[in-house]
Amino acid sequence: MMMMDLRISLPALLLVLGLATVFAETAAPGTACEKQNATNCEECLRNVSCLWCITSKSxxxxxxxTILPPHALCPLNDARWGLCWMNFQTLIITLAVxxxxxxxxxxxxxxxxCKCENFGSSSxxxxxxxxxxxxxxxxxxxxxxxxRHDEIRKKYGLAGQNPYSKFA
Structure with a gap:
């Protein structure tokens, strides 16, 4: 009974915490990242919702x-997200590979x-x-x-019922 409660309550708790995190980050969109404009890449990327553009240093x-940042915002080759030393284009290619x-x-x-299973079933x-x-x-x-035994019995006249058959 307790195990069943854990199976239900743990995913529900994780869902609630995840939704709270999403709503907390989307409550004030753009304010945290744009405040980091005067800083460097490391400071900007501390917030996972931020993107650093090397050309504009913003x-x-x-x-x-849009999933991928548009070229007007920042070219993929100059965009940094998550890691300052890896550009977004390399990150996408690496993840795709x-x-x-x-x-x-x-x-x-x-x-x-499947091949092994078929091999096993055929054997x-x-x-x-x-x-x-x-x-x-x-x-x-x-x-x-x-x-052969019946022929031998006929040959020697023993074709009748075997007296020992009732014991067998």
């Missing part, structure tokens, strides 16, 4: 509606797992076929042996 609020590698690795693993079916084949051969041998 700190601006990151335009979240890592994302591509992760996607390719996922599909390779998926392909390998299981081969083992099952081998077992069935062995059983049919054994039944054929039993029936042949029984026929």
């Amino acid at each position: 700190c601006v609020t990151y335009p979240v509606k 890592f994302g591509g590698i992760i996607i390719i690795a996922f599909f390779v693993c998926l392909f390998c797992c 299981e079916s081969k083992i099952q076929q081998q077992t069935d084949k062995t059983k049919t051969k054994q039944e054929e041998r039993r029936s042949e042996m029984k026929e």
